[in-house]
């Protein structure tokens with residue numbers, strides 16, 4: 083099983099979503115910034131590295147929001163979503179096709195990676211305050 087970490091980054095009543103590049107698996111689907119752990123990394127270290135590499139931001143990793151397992155035809159992932167706070171920088175498109183700060187009401191307008199379904203349901207039910 084492949085461990086994937088991701089970040090729930092909030093600003094006012096919005097949170098950050100990123101669109102995967104077209105050439106990658108699950109291309110053009112929306113996701114939370116993050117990626118696979120590299121050998122020897124802790125979850126927090128991997129998440130900090132991914133945020134730096136993908137968006138050029140420094141984050142502080144907070145509480146775990148949700149953890150789930152999802153089986154794709156090509157890979158089984160254990161996805162761990164952490165709350166996070168941007169402590170430096172503004173997101174830049176270093177790897178993604180696009181990013182947006184959206185409200186929970188706007189979630190249905192986007193097609194996310196299938197593994198994120200439960201996370202998005204929780205956000206729609208409880209809102210960002212409930213996170």
Ligand SMILES: Nc1nc2c([nH]c(=O)n2[C@H]2C[C@H](O)[C@@H](COP(=O)(O)OP(=O)(O)OP(=O)(O)O)O2)c(=O)[nH]1
Pocket residue numbers: 086087088106107108112113114115116117118119152157159161195196197198
């Ligand atoms: N970052 C992220 N990945 C997700 C989410 N939901 C979801 O199914 N995934 C999947 C997509 C990918 O198959 C996998 C993450 O791998 P990745 O390809 O983005 O990771 P990476 O940047 O470390 O990739 P690479 O070295 O294999 O190119 O997890 C999510 O919300 N965020």
